[in-house]
Amino acid sequence: MTSPNSSSARHQSAVCIVGNGAIAKTAALGFAQAGHSVTVLVPPSAPSIPAAGAGEQPWDVRVYALNHTAHGLLSRLKVWGALDMDRVAAVDAMAVNGDGARAGDLAFDAFGAHVGALAWIVEDRNLNQALDAALRFAANVTIVQGRALRLASDAEGASVHLADGSAIASALVVGADGGQSWVRGQCDIGVDYRAYHQRAVVANFACEKPHHGVAHQWFTGEEGIVALLPLPGKRVSLVWSAPDALADTIMNESLGELAVRLAVLAGDKLGELKPLQPEAVKDLPLALIRPHAIVAPRVALVGDAAHVVHPLAGHGMNLGFADVAELLKTIAAREPQRAIGDERVLARYARARKEDILLMQVATDGLARLFGTNLEPVRIARNLGLNLLDKMPLLKRRLMSHAMGK
Numbered sequence: 001m002t003s004p005n006s007s008s009a010r011h012q013s014a015v016c017i018v019g020n021g022a023i024a025k026t027a028a029l030g031f032a033q034a035g036h037s038v039t040v041l042v043p044p045s046a047p048s049i050p051a052a053g054a055g056e057q058p059w060d061v062r063v064y065a066l067n068h069t070a071h072g073l074l075s076r077l078k079v080w081g082a083l084d085m086d087r088v089a090a091v092d093a094m095a096v097n098g099d100g101a102r103a104g105d106l107a108f109d110a111f112g113a114h115v116g117a118l119a120w121i122v123e124d125r126n127l128n129q130a131l132d133a134a135l136r137f138a139a140n141v142t143i144v145q146g147r148a149l150r151l152a153s154d155a156e157g158a159s160v161h162l163a164d165g166s167a168i169a170s171a172l173v174v175g176a177d178g179g180q181s182w183v184r185g186q187c188d189i190g191v192d193y194r195a196y197h198q199r200a201v202v203a204n205f206a207c208e209k210p211h212h213g214v215a216h217q218w219f220t221g222e223e224g225i226v227a228l229l230p231l232p233g234k235r236v237s238l239v240w241s242a243p244d245a246l247a248d249t250i251m252n253e254s255l256g257e258l259a260v261r262l263a264v265l266a267g268d269k270l271g272e273l274k275p276l277q278p279e280a281v282k283d284l285p286l287a288l289i290r291p292h293a294i295v296a297p298r299v300a301l302v303g304d305a306a307h308v309v310h311p312l313a314g315h316g317m318n319l320g321f322a323d324v325a326e327l328l329k330t331i332a333a334r335e336p337q338r339a340i341g342d343e344r345v346l347a348r349y350a351r352a353r354k355e356d357i358l359l360m361q362v363a364t365d366g367l368a369r370l371f372g373t374n375l376e377p378v379r380i381a382r383n384l385g386l387n388l389l390d391k392m393p394l395l396k397r398r399l400m401s402h403a404m405g406k
Contacts, residue, residue: 010166011144013037014340018148018160018183019176022124023303023320025131027174028141029077030328036340037140039168041160044145060123061202061282063237065091065215065229065314067119070321082130083122089230090117092213119215119314121229121237144168151186151299157341158298172341173299174327176320179289181305187296196286198224199247200311201240203255203281205262208271210234217312218265219367225312226265235276238262241312247283255281286310288365294353295346300327307357310364319360326352 014036017028020043028040066074074080093109110118135141146162151173153159159169175183184191211230218226225241238258242250250258255275262273289308294301303320330349331340338345 011039011142011168013039013140013142013168013170015039015172015174016041016158016160016168016170017174017176019174019178019303019305021176021178021303022127022131022317023324024174024176025128025135026073026077026079026321027176027302027324027327029079029131029134029138030073030324032135032138032141033077034328034332035140037142038138039142039144039170040135041144041146041148041162041168044147057125058278059087059204059231059235059237059276060125061204061237061280062124063121063202063229063231064124064127064317065119066122066321067315067318068115069325070318071120073321073325077134079130079134082133084126084129087123087126087232089121089232090213091119091121091215091230092117094118094215094217097216097218117213121215121231148182151183153296153298157339170341171298171339172331175299175301175305176303177305179287179304179308181301183299184291184301184305187293187299189296189301190292192288192290192292194288196241196288196310197244198241198286199244199283200286201238201242201247201250201258201281201283203238203258204231204276204279205236205238205255205259205273206276207234207236207273209269211236211270216266216269220265226262227312227314228262228266228270229314236270236273239311239314241286241310251281251283255279288361290361293350294323294357295350297343298341300346300349302327306353307361309360310367312364312367315360315364319357322356323353 015031015038017024017031017038018041024040028038032038071080093107096106098105108118110116135143146164146166148160149163150161151158152161153173157169157171158173159167160173161167173183175181177183211234213230215230216228220226222243223246224243227239228236229239231237240250250261258281259273259275266273287308288310289304291301291306294306302323304316306323307319309316309319327349330352331345334340334342334345
């Protein structure tokens with residue numbers, strides 16, 4: 001990164017946030033409510049999310065299992081109460097199933113964790129609409145559409161130079177621009193990358209029987225990891241981490257054929273499954289991305305820009321919300337003489353997030369590797385492990401507490 005030319009800046013703010021997703025919007029709202037001026041840089045063609053119409057919208061295939069950390073942050077920012085709660089489902093229990101004739105089983109429930117819910121299933125559209133509404137009323141937030149060309153920093157601050165010749169000058173740049181982060185690349189932060197050769201196949205279904213707020217997950221070995229998450233009413237959302245060859249097959253089949261595949265796994269737990277209409281199945285490639293750092297001079301990374309993990313635990317988005325919460329907390333606690341982009345302040349943020357990120361990376365990657373192996377001795381051992389863990393309440397509570405972000 002080179003020295004910024006502040007004289008060319010058309011926009012000046014304390015914080016520049018690069019990104020257009022829920023994590024970027026949450027960060028913008030958090031900094032604005034903390035009294036900082038914020039400029040959000042979004043792509044030139046970034047579509048605005050339409051407001052809900054009079055009729056019921058189709059169910060979004062992209063959903064998140066938000067934990068207590070995410071719930072707490074969104075509540076403090078007055079976003080949680082703005083969600084359409086008729087489209088939010090509480091996860092009251094989770095049933096994890098192994099594979100093979102001697103499949104292991106592991107169960108978690110909110111009662112055992114002494115909480116009202118383990119998590120909440122929220123659609124991407126519902127979340128973004130609530131964030132957009134909050135940002136429209138936030139003071140000191142400017143949205144800029146443009147194509148970024150160069151990120152520069154020096155002792156005074158940072159600037160993002162745009163294709164139209166303008167620039168955004170700020171004390172801190174927050175990279176919230178996803179797994180292929182432009183901000184991270186501008187900072188020359190290297191990454192460890194490994195493709196899982198899997199794709200997350202997502203779709204929604206109506207179920208014949210009530211799901212009772214239970215999230216089901218099956219580790220199937222060679223067919224990947226299948227999760228059915230509760231939606232309001234008799235509906236479930238599918239996330240199938242399928243090997244590429246199987247994902248190709250599923251994507252070429254009808255949703256009715258996919259429902260038949262799921263019925264084999266679910267048995268009589270949910271009864272007959274029918275695709276929600278209108279509906280389309282989607283797939284997303286899966287990879288592990290571990291940046292070598294999450295901070296640089298005048299720059300902090302959050303969300304997928306800072307880490308991309310396997311979705312088997314459903315905590316990629318929760319890690320991003322925890323990043324934002326910690327960054328806001330660290331900057332609020334800085335000494336009066338330090339700027340928000342001060343090197344020592346950002347180093348504290350990186351240290352505070354290191355353990356949580358590493359634990360989630362190791363856990364999700366380890367489980368993906370363990371349950372992706374079809375060797376019979378490994379299959380037996382992992383199923384025994386699930387059964388053993390299910391009989392260890394103290395360890396189960398610790399795992400639940402960490403997963404819930406409590």
